[in-house]
Structures are given as structure tokens and as C-alpha cells.
Amino acid sequence: MAFGKGHHLHLIDGSAFIFRAYHALPPLTRKSDGLPIGAVSGFCNMLQKYVEGNHGPDAPTHVAVIFDKGSHTFRNEMYDQYKANRDEMPEDLRPQIPLTRRATEAFNIACKEKEGYEADDIIATLAVQARDAGGQVTIISSDKDLMQLVGDGVVMMDAMKGNRVIDRDGVFEKFGVYPERVVDVQALAGDSVDNVPGAPGIGIKTAALLINEFGSLEELLDRAEEIKQPKRRETLIEKRDQIELSKKLVVLDDKTPLDFTLDDLEVRDPDPDKLMPFLAEMEFRTLTKRIAEALDVEPPAIPDTTPEGANPPAGDAPDLPGMDxxxxxxxxxxxxxxxxxxxxxxxxxxxxxxxxxxxxxxxxxxxxxxxxxxxxxxxxxxxxxxxxGGEGLFGSxxxxxxxxxxxxxxxxxxxxxxxxxxxxxxxxxxxxxxxxxxxxxxxxxxxxxxxxxxxxxxxxxxxxxxxxxxxxxxxxxxxxxxxxxxxxxxxxxxxxxxxxxxxxxxxxxxxxxxxxxxxxxxxxxxxxxxxxxxxxxxxxxxxxxxxxxxIKVDRDTLSRMSNAFSQKMAGLEDEIYELAGRKFAVGSPKQIGEILFDELDLNLPDGKKPSRGKSGNWSTGADILEDLATVHDLPRRILDWRQLDKLKSTYTDALQNHINRDTGRVHTSYSIAGANTGRLASTDPNLQNIPIRTEEGRRIREAFVAEEGKTLVALDYSQIELRILAHIADIQALKDAFKDGQDIHAATASEMFNVPLDEMTPDVRRQAKAINFGVIYGISGFGLARNLRIPRSEAQGFIDRYFERFPGIKAYMDETTEFAKKHNRVETLFGRVIHTPEINAKGPRAGFAKRAAINAPIQGTAADIIRRAMIRMPDAIKNLPAKMLLQVHDELLFEVEKGAEDDLIATARDVMEGAADPVVHLTVPLVADAGQGANWAEAH
DNA sequence: TCAGTCACG
DNA sequence: GACGTACGTGACTGAG
The missing domain is CATH 3.30.420.10 (Ribonuclease H-like superfamily/Ribonuclease H)
Known part of the structure; x- marks a missing residue:
């Protein structure tokens, strides 16, 4: 039967699969000869996952994987700079490209490409053919260039993001226009990845605005004189040719001449005789076994052929007989x-x-x-x-x-x-x-x-x-x-x-x-x-x-607080419903967004709506509501309610359930290997995030108490990460400030703004503090601007001045990034290795990886230091009537018999302040501050 | 199960 | 020039 109504065509963007597979996996090599196969391995895994997921009424009847072929296409004829800024293909990926074709064939899936055309054009052609024949089409890709095809039975599916389906509305979310106008927006906004020029100074948001106002690109260009903003108007008039060229570049060719028809793409059953030998040839042990099981066939033997004397690279099976x-x-x-x-x-x-x-x-x-x-x-x-067996519901x-x-x-x-x-x-x-x-x-x-x-x-x-x-x-x-x-x-x-x-x-x-x-x-x-x-x-x-x-937790205290919170929340709920005009679930961000931004039609102080999240709901985070509180009373009430809800559900209620029946205490569990940087993580319950920043939350710490006759003692490292930064980056001014025991944020501010310490205002100090923290996190102008709620240019100015005054910091950041790019890892002062596999990735992921790489040696060194202190602590305090109870990243909490508090503090402080010795000699002093009391609120 | 939110260092 | 942006965690909730 010819392709038509009732048929469903899947078009897989093969190149996207390859690149995703390449970047997602470490550089695996084939054991027998060292051939790079990481991308092939990932590619096969993705195909297998795809095949496994194809069941049910929506399963495809036809499918093809489409690849790019050749680097020179008809677009280069129109514009020689098209895709000219692309990096060379990585060397270890090149030999894997033909293997991905073979893999597709091995999975018995049609594999199509055409010299001189991009995969996107073939996809467009097939999608249009299938749509015109009355069938259904799913394009499996996340490439925004394909979004122009969506509609009329054509959808996109992002296999990387949990098979999220992108329909017309999804396209609108991304581009601010529906699919038929996507190319207009792209023509204006251009595309840095493909080197499509577009109109300088106009991004997607502005482009969508213009297109929606004028209806189409052509209309816009014809009536460009009507644009009010002079710069924009000039650009559109002057760059008209460039924009029209851009449109030609982004419009997909849906009339690609093809030497096959839709009917050739019919789904075929997997053929073990084709697939198994290929997988065995690639020496994919796990995958071969998994697929063999799925197909119910005997997996082929894969010989273990490590060359004599070679170090088996990570990821390969040991030279041992199989498990039985x-x-x-x-x-x-x-x-x-x-x-x-x-x-x-x-x-x-x-x-x-x-x-x-x-x-x-x-x-x-x-x-x-x-x-x-x-x-x-x-x-x-x-x-x-x-x-x-046995009687009763629960067995014997x-x-x-x-x-x-x-x-x-x-x-x-x-x-x-x-x-x-x-x-x-x-x-x-x-x-x-x-x-x-x-x-x-x-x-x-x-x-x-x-x-x-x-x-x-x-x-x-x-x-x-x-x-x-x-x-x-x-x-x-x-x-x-x-x-x-x-x-x-x-x-x-x-x-x-x-x-x-x-x-x-x-x-x-x-x-x-x-x-x-x-x-x-x-x-x-x-x-x-x-x-x-x-x-x-x-x-x-x-x-x-x-x-x-x-640690002992007082149930009555928590229980009383829970009740108090409940009452306050009930009162707030009444006010909230009143202000909202109806009842709704205050705990639902989705509903809050609808009330605030749709029903009440509120706008942020800048006159705009907030952004929407992944599932299309308005963002209603604390920072948004905080801004919104200046224009309406409702957001403040919601913020208050949320705070109470958090305190009640996560702390006062949940903690009670964690009190152990036998010991009457709460026993957390630390995961040693959870956080990449060397930090511990606390779970069931998490005792590393007990509130402290707000007065109301801080009172929860009053429920963490010392046993009768004992005292809680807390010691925390003062500014340990900044001290480590000062040491690693070798910043003399900061090191001096620490040696003199100065207020480090004030000292930073003084250095930056030329304000004498005794004339320091709290606000200037606050800004310096934000910068100090920002530096540790891999600062960006945008991030600092948002944090301080100042214009981006001003924030960038602060950062520039900071780097000017402390050039060593900039050098540290650059050197660390370079090291990571070269070695795919960074290290702490104590030699802890933190891998950064994404550091050489492209796109926004690279930004994340870079900031993480800058932060990891600092956060990791601090984690190493407190680990060392904790390891030495039991021996140091063995003659004291004290126990170490909790660790909160830079703080240790002890319980000690009354009268021995000062001894404990002296001993524990020595251990903590000397914890880097003798392996690392820090050129800044470490300082541990101490507190004590009957409960954790007092001890801190 | 995911996304959104928010608690901590 | 625009992209999306502070680093590291865990728990709870609503919604699909």
C-alpha cells in the first residue's frame, strides 16, 4: 500500500545524533586496535533506545535516518560564507562518520543522504511529501532550523529532552511566531552557528516583534521607513539585500530530487544477522548483550584482545572470565x-x-x-x-x-x-x-x-x-x-x-x-x-x-512551630483568595502564574511579563514576585505563604518523622561520593540546609538541642573559600587583609573604589561582597547585574575594575580554564581530581563547564581541608567528653559535656586551623570561629 | 517522573 | 552581536 493516510513517518536527524553522542561520551576506543568509537557507541545506544521506545498506536510505519553529505551545498553558491565559521570536525570523530551509516543499516533502518544537500533539505522534502499524501510526520531533532516545517500533521520531537514534542505552540514559544513565519524571524535574527548574517543588532525577540507587527518579512522591508527606532530603521533599509539573502539561506528546499520514495522507508524488523556482527565488530560488550537479550538471540562472543602490556583504558572489560x-x-x-x-x-x-x-x-x-x-x-x-507463604497479609x-x-x-x-x-x-x-x-x-x-x-x-x-x-x-x-x-x-x-x-x-x-x-x-x-x-x-x-x-531534636518545639505556621498560612490564604478574586492552590506555581499574569494581567515594574519555563508556565520565582510586589499586594502574600509552607513541610513537619524511635535523635546520612567537588552531601534528612538566613527560619535551629548536661559547640571556617582563592591566585592585597584580620569585603571595596576603610558604607561593602562571591562562582556581568539588581553595564564595570585591581584573579581564571580545556580536568591543592568533560563542548554548555571548572578547585580545596580536619578530629578529642555530630561544608557541630566546652573549642580549633598542614602550606591563615549554647541557634 | 521552587554553604 | 549565565547540593509540591 502506498504511503498515505494512517501512515506515520519518522525522520531522524542523524548528524544531530552523532554530535550529541560524540560530546556526551568520553573518548572510548576499540580495545583491539584503538579505533575511536565513542560516538558510534553513543549513536548505537540512541538508536537502540529509539527502537525500544517505538510501541503503541503512535509507532511509526515508516522511518529514515537522514545525514548531511559533503560540505559544499547550493547555499555556498549563494553565499560563500555559509557555515564558514564552523570548526573543523574533531580528528577522532572523522573516522566514526562512515561507521554511523553502517550502524544505521545494521539496525535495519533506512539511511539516506544526498551530495550537495543538507539533511535538513531532505527532511523537508520527505516531510512535505508525507504531509501531502495525508500521513503523519515526526521529525526527531532539536534543530531550530527544522521548526519551519511544523504544522499540518508535522511535529518535532526532541529525543534528547525526554521525547518532548514540539508542535505549533512549541514553535511559537521558541520563536515568538508560528512556523510559517519562522524563516522571516530567522532571516532577521541570523544564525551564528550557520553564519547566516541576518540584520545586525536584531535578535530573535526583536525579530518576532517586528514580524508580528508587520505580518511578514516582505511587508516589513517594504514599509521599513515606518519604524520609529532610527538605528533599527536604518539597518533594515541598508541591509535589505543581506536580509533577503539570509532568508534564502534559511528556507529549506522541499523539492530536493530524491532517488527513492516514501514507500522505500517502511519500518523493517531488526535483523539479528546484520546487527549482531556489527556490534561485535565494534566490540560493544554491554550493548551487544542488551540487544541480544531484547531480540532473544545468543550474543556473539567478543574476544578480549588487549595488546600485551597496554594499560586498559577506562571503560573496557577486565581480562577475566565472565560472571556465572x-x-x-x-x-x-x-x-x-x-x-x-x-x-x-x-x-x-x-x-x-x-x-x-x-x-x-x-x-x-x-x-x-x-x-x-x-x-x-x-x-x-x-x-x-x-x-x-504463611498466614496473614504479610506472610509468615x-x-x-x-x-x-x-x-x-x-x-x-x-x-x-x-x-x-x-x-x-x-x-x-x-x-x-x-x-x-x-x-x-x-x-x-x-x-x-x-x-x-x-x-x-x-x-x-x-x-x-x-x-x-x-x-x-x-x-x-x-x-x-x-x-x-x-x-x-x-x-x-x-x-x-x-x-x-x-x-x-x-x-x-x-x-x-x-x-x-x-x-x-x-x-x-x-x-x-x-x-x-x-x-x-x-x-x-x-x-x-x-x-x-x-543529634537530638525536640519534637514538641517542632510541633508547636508547625501549628503556628498552619495558623499563619490559613490567614494568608484568606487574604490571597480575596486579592486573587477566587480560590486556587497557592502551592501551584502554574496557577499562581495564571492568576497574576493572565487573570490580573500584572506586569513587572519594567512593563514586561516574566519569562516562561520549559513547560510554558510563567516564572513565579521569588525574585520575580519580589519585583512584582511593588505593583500589587498579592505577590508579597504569596512569598510569605511560600516561606511558611517551606519551613513547615520541609522542616517542622518532615524532621519530626526523622526522629529515631530508639535513640530519640535524628540521624542523617552523608554521601561521600555524591558531589563532584569533594563536598559531602547530607540526605534523609538533609541537615546541611537547615534555615538560618531569615529570623523565622533560624528559629528551627532552636529545636536542635544538646542532651541534658551537655552543650552544642559549633566551629566554622571564616571565609575559607576566599582565603583559598587569595592563596591560589596569590593576591597580596587580599592575603594582607586576611593576615591583619580585616573585614575582607570592606577591604575589597576599599581597594576597588578607593574608599578608606573608616568611610566605608554598608552599601559599597555589600556590592564588594557580591563581587567576591561572584568571582568564586565564575563571574559574569549578567549574573552580577541580576544579583545586585543594577544595570548590566554597571556590573561589567565593577568586574573590569576588580580584575584591574586584582589581575592575579583574572590570571587564575584563565589558567584554570586553559588547564581544563587541555586536560579535561581540574585539581584541588591536595590533588583531588575533578573531571570537566563538557569544557570543550559548544554552546551554552561550555559556559556552565567553564564556571564549574573555575569554582571546583576552590570549593574542592575547602572540602579537602574540612575532610582532613574531620579525619584527625576523633583522635584529637578522644580524651574529651565530646562527639562530633554534623558537618555543614565549612562548619563542624559538636556535643560536649558541660564544663569541657572551652577545652573542646581550643582543641577542635587547632585541628581545623591546621588542617592543610603539612601537605599544603597556605600563605593565608585559616580561622575557625566558635560558638556554643543549649541549641544550634545559640551555638552558631 | 519532571519541573519549579527554595533551603543551605 | 547574541546566546544564556553566577558554583555546589537535597526535599517538597503539583501536574502529567
Whole structure:
């Protein structure tokens, strides 16, 4: 049947896929010969994901991947500068281009290109043909040049952004005009990427404004004399030719002569005989396996052919036999357990993993333990699995048959787990160590594969076991969901039948051991052994202690505050409804936007509406509402309500639920490998974002209290990041100010504006403070302007003057960016490596990456310093009646018996202020300020 | 599950 | 000349 009504054509922008794949992945190479294949790998992954997603009524009947061919097109005939500013294709991408064609063919998808034409023209031609035949078209691309085609059954879909569909309204959002006028806007605005000139000084927003006013580009150009703004009018008249040329360049050619028809694009089933050999040739281990499973065929063997003596680059499988679940042993009696213990003793190491009833270590019960001493042999020791079946909704309370009694097993394992001569290897050992601690076993010494990966690969990828296994072993572990289910019917691990639990649990231990064997020698190669040994590994027991100690939180205080907040909110709601003219959900930004900007039709003080978010809703963030508060009473009420809602839902209500039944305290969990910069992150609950900036919020800290007879003591580093900046960038004026103990923001202001310190006004100081912070974050004129609410030009002037006065800062920023571009990473003073894979990306992502690269050494060095202090702290305070409870990036919170406060402060201060020594000699002093009191509000 | 918002350093 | 813009996190909510 010929293509027509009821048919659905998918047109995939192949070049976009390639570039996205290239930039999203690290430079992988084929193991056997070093051929670069990162982009091909990503491309195949995207195709596979695409194919997997094609189900249901909307599935395509026809599909093609369209590529560009040749760099010289008919547009170059019209304008020789077209796309002339494009960078050369990266060297390691060029050889991959033909492979992406082959990949498309291998997936059995039509692959089309035409010499002298861009992919966009072919797409346009096919889309128009399909539309005219009465069919439906989806263009899979995010290229705005294609938006002119949308409408009449043609939509675009952005596969990179969760398959977001762009229809006529979506186009309007982007361009401010509907698809038929998109080329007019593009002709005016030009395009820096394609080097389309457009009209100088006119961007998309202005272009849309003009087109909407005059109806079309032609009309606009004919009546250009009517434009009021003189500059704009002149441009349009003078540059008429250039604008008309621009339009010709952006209009897609929908009459490309093609040597095939729509019917040739019919969707074909994947052909394993084509696909599997290709994937095997590329040596994609994980992908081959995944697709083989999906197609239900045997995956081809991929030989392991690392050349002798070569260092396996990250991302390749180790030279080990494959994993085999049938080799796993279920240990059911003490005799069998003892032989595993003997084996571990003999080796001197053992991979160790616990299975429990919950992810919360403070409440989880131990269900079983798995061990692995060498690849290929691992075991699971079930301990407290429940019997299957049984009465009642929740199954049996009896233990399953054939398990070693918990106490016997622990007694047998304890000497091994505590043996200083046997290394216990885990993935996120803090979790397992805390579980075991609650059963009276202190696991030591430990190695942690998650932390090894973090030390080597921060910024590259996350460090969970599934990620590491897939990436480095080419093996996808059994998903826990397969055992526990998900959602409402989820069960706990003790309800999993032992025969199902065994392969899962033993596999985790084996994966951990294999990762350890791979990572251990790599630490040296990447030169992060010291980072791992001195700032990661020793932190595990320290954090475990802090988390188990927890902090006392007074439920009554929180509960009273909750009630007070509720009442205030109820009052505010009445006023809000009154002002809005109707009832609505105050917690819904969408509805707030509709009320303020549609129904009340309010405008910001500058007469404009705010921007819209990704889903087309008005922005209603605090800064917008703050501005809007000058023209109406409603925004202020909403701001007040939001603040109370936040305090109540996130703090006074939620914290109560985190008070542990047994200890009466709140136990957070710190993730060591979460933040790329080396900072910790606190979760469940997050105790690193308890309010302090507003008086109302600050009172929540009154609920964090010391135990009877004790005091809370807080020490925080004063301006640690600015001190580090002064040291790294070697800014003498700042260093002197710190040495003299001056107010650093005032000193900065004085230096910048030539104002003597004793004549400093708060406002000038405030501005200098904003600049100081901005510098740490990779300042931009725009950002500073928005922060200080001053004109952009003025903000830029501040920055220029700042760099003039402190040229070392500018030099630091430039050098850091250069280093990152060259090495794809930056480093802290202590050698922590933070990868910056996006630093050489194009477009706005490069900006983000650059600022992150500037910030990372500063934030990361500060994180290193407090880590070092924390690691030394337990030993330093061991003779004091004190415990370290919390870390909040530059602050440590302790609980100490009354009377010992001053001793603790003196000791902890010494540790903190000397934490950089002896590895780094800072040329600025570190200063820790101290406070104390019955609660956290007083101590701070 | 995502987007929007807002709490912290 | 315009793009989109401070860095790093986690939790809660409404809406699809």
C-alpha cells in the first residue's frame, strides 16, 4: 500500500545524533586496535533506545535516518560564507562518520543522504511529501532550523529532552511566531552557528516583534521607513539585500530530487544477522548483550584482545572470565561458612556485602551476608529470611529453613571482619559498616570501590555499583526490582526466597571484588592514591560514627512551630483568595502564574511579563514576585505563604518523622561520593540546609538541642573559600587583609573604589561582597547585574575594575580554564581530581563547564581541608567528653559535656586551623570561629 | 517522573 | 552581536 493516510513517518536527524553522542561520551576506543568509537557507541545506544521506545498506536510505519553529505551545498553558491565559521570536525570523530551509516543499516533502518544537500533539505522534502499524501510526520531533532516545517500533521520531537514534542505552540514559544513565519524571524535574527548574517543588532525577540507587527518579512522591508527606532530603521533599509539573502539561506528546499520514495522507508524488523556482527565488530560488550537479550538471540562472543602490556583504558572489560551465577554457593551451615572464612584468611582480603530490610542503616535489619574471595567463586549466607507463604497479609513471621542462626554466624564472622590482617572490600562500605556496628561487629580495615571510583572519576559518571559494573565490567547486575518489585507491592529483602536472593547477593560481592582488582592498580596511574588513602578511605569510620551519634531534636518545639505556621498560612490564604478574586492552590506555581499574569494581567515594574519555563508556565520565582510586589499586594502574600509552607513541610513537619524511635535523635546520612567537588552531601534528612538566613527560619535551629548536661559547640571556617582563592591566585592585597584580620569585603571595596576603610558604607561593602562571591562562582556581568539588581553595564564595570585591581584573579581564571580545556580536568591543592568533560563542548554548555571548572578547585580545596580536619578530629578529642555530630561544608557541630566546652573549642580549633598542614602550606591563615549554647541557634 | 521552587554553604 | 549565565547540593509540591 502506498504511503498515505494512517501512515506515520519518522525522520531522524542523524548528524544531530552523532554530535550529541560524540560530546556526551568520553573518548572510548576499540580495545583491539584503538579505533575511536565513542560516538558510534553513543549513536548505537540512541538508536537502540529509539527502537525500544517505538510501541503503541503512535509507532511509526515508516522511518529514515537522514545525514548531511559533503560540505559544499547550493547555499555556498549563494553565499560563500555559509557555515564558514564552523570548526573543523574533531580528528577522532572523522573516522566514526562512515561507521554511523553502517550502524544505521545494521539496525535495519533506512539511511539516506544526498551530495550537495543538507539533511535538513531532505527532511523537508520527505516531510512535505508525507504531509501531502495525508500521513503523519515526526521529525526527531532539536534543530531550530527544522521548526519551519511544523504544522499540518508535522511535529518535532526532541529525543534528547525526554521525547518532548514540539508542535505549533512549541514553535511559537521558541520563536515568538508560528512556523510559517519562522524563516522571516530567522532571516532577521541570523544564525551564528550557520553564519547566516541576518540584520545586525536584531535578535530573535526583536525579530518576532517586528514580524508580528508587520505580518511578514516582505511587508516589513517594504514599509521599513515606518519604524520609529532610527538605528533599527536604518539597518533594515541598508541591509535589505543581506536580509533577503539570509532568508534564502534559511528556507529549506522541499523539492530536493530524491532517488527513492516514501514507500522505500517502511519500518523493517531488526535483523539479528546484520546487527549482531556489527556490534561485535565494534566490540560493544554491554550493548551487544542488551540487544541480544531484547531480540532473544545468543550474543556473539567478543574476544578480549588487549595488546600485551597496554594499560586498559577506562571503560573496557577486565581480562577475566565472565560472571556465572551457577557458581554461587548458598552457605547454610557453619562448616561451609568456616571454609569461606578460611579462604578469606588465606587470601588476606574478602569482598563483603550485606543484605538488609531497608536502605536506612539506623533501622535496617540484617538479612544476609555475601562474600567473594576471587572472581568466579562467591557465596551468600542467608540469615534471617522469612519462610514463604504463611498466614496473614504479610506472610509468615517464621524464619525460613536452612539458615545458620544469626548469632552463630556473626560469632564466626566477627574475628574475620575485625582482623587487621584481612582487607574487607565493599561498595559503599559506610552502609555495611554501620549495619554491622549495630550487631556488635566493627568492620576494619576496609577498602571501598565506590570511593576508589570517586577519587579517579569524579565528574565523569556516578559511582553506584550498577554504573561501575556496566562501565568497567561490561556486566549488568540483576536489578533489585526483580526481587523486591516496586511501588505499593514492594517487599523487603527478608521476604525474598533464598534461592532468588543467592545469585543477586553473591553477584554483588563478586562485582565488588572485580572492581577492586581493576581499580586498585589504577589509583597510582591516575595519581590519586594519596587522595583516596588520606581523604576518602579514612573518612568512612568518622562519618559512620557521626551518623550513628545523631543529634537530638525536640519534637514538641517542632510541633508547636508547625501549628503556628498552619495558623499563619490559613490567614494568608484568606487574604490571597480575596486579592486573587477566587480560590486556587497557592502551592501551584502554574496557577499562581495564571492568576497574576493572565487573570490580573500584572506586569513587572519594567512593563514586561516574566519569562516562561520549559513547560510554558510563567516564572513565579521569588525574585520575580519580589519585583512584582511593588505593583500589587498579592505577590508579597504569596512569598510569605511560600516561606511558611517551606519551613513547615520541609522542616517542622518532615524532621519530626526523622526522629529515631530508639535513640530519640535524628540521624542523617552523608554521601561521600555524591558531589563532584569533594563536598559531602547530607540526605534523609538533609541537615546541611537547615534555615538560618531569615529570623523565622533560624528559629528551627532552636529545636536542635544538646542532651541534658551537655552543650552544642559549633566551629566554622571564616571565609575559607576566599582565603583559598587569595592563596591560589596569590593576591597580596587580599592575603594582607586576611593576615591583619580585616573585614575582607570592606577591604575589597576599599581597594576597588578607593574608599578608606573608616568611610566605608554598608552599601559599597555589600556590592564588594557580591563581587567576591561572584568571582568564586565564575563571574559574569549578567549574573552580577541580576544579583545586585543594577544595570548590566554597571556590573561589567565593577568586574573590569576588580580584575584591574586584582589581575592575579583574572590570571587564575584563565589558567584554570586553559588547564581544563587541555586536560579535561581540574585539581584541588591536595590533588583531588575533578573531571570537566563538557569544557570543550559548544554552546551554552561550555559556559556552565567553564564556571564549574573555575569554582571546583576552590570549593574542592575547602572540602579537602574540612575532610582532613574531620579525619584527625576523633583522635584529637578522644580524651574529651565530646562527639562530633554534623558537618555543614565549612562548619563542624559538636556535643560536649558541660564544663569541657572551652577545652573542646581550643582543641577542635587547632585541628581545623591546621588542617592543610603539612601537605599544603597556605600563605593565608585559616580561622575557625566558635560558638556554643543549649541549641544550634545559640551555638552558631 | 519532571519541573519549579527554595533551603543551605 | 547574541546566546544564556553566577558554583555546589537535597526535599517538597503539583501536574502529567
Amino acid at each position: 551465577a551457577s557458581t554461587y554457593e548458598c552457605v547454610r551451615d557453619l562448616e561451609a561458612l568456616q571454609s569461606w572464612i578460611d579462604a578469606a584468611n588465606e587470601k588476606g582480603w574478602v569482598a563483603f556485602d550485606t543484605e538488609t530490610t531497608s536502605l536506612n542503616e539506623m533501622t535496617a535489619d540484617l538479612v544476609g551476608i555475601s562474600l567473594c574471595v576471587e572472581p568466579g567463586t562467591a557465596c551468600y549466607i542467608p540469615l534471617t529470611h522469612k519462610a514463604e 513471621d517464621d524464619l525460613a529453613e536452612g539458615q545458620i542462626p544469626l548469632e552463630d554466624a556473626l560469632a564466626a564472622l566477627k574475628p574475620l571482619l575485625e582482623d587487621p590482617a584481612v582487607m574487607k572490600i565493599g561498595q559503599n562500605m559506610k552502609y555495611d559498616a554501620k549495619i554491622m556496628a549495630r550487631y556488635g561487629v566493627s568492620v576494619a580495615p576496609i577498602d571501598d570501590t565506590m570511593l576508589m571510583s570517586y577519587a579517579m572519576n569524579a565528574g565523569q559518571h556516578s559511582h553506584g555499583m550498577d554504573t561501575l559494573s556496566e562501565r568497567y565490567l561490561g556486566h549488568t547486575p540483576i536489578p533489585i526490582k526483580e526481587l523486591l518489585g516496586s511501588g505499593k507491592s514492594q517487599i523487603t529483602f527478608d521476604r525474598v526466597p533464598i534461592d532468588k536472593a543467592t545469585p543477586y547477593a553473591a553477584e554483588d560481592a563478586e562485582v565488588t571484588l572485580r572492581l577492586w582488582q581493576m581499580f586498585k592498580p589504577q589509583l597510582h596511574q591516575v595519581k590519586v592514591t594519596r587522595v583516596y588513602e588520606t581523604m576518602e578511605r579514612p573518612l568512612v569510620p568518622v562519618l559512620a560514627e557521626m551518623e550513628m551519634a545523631g
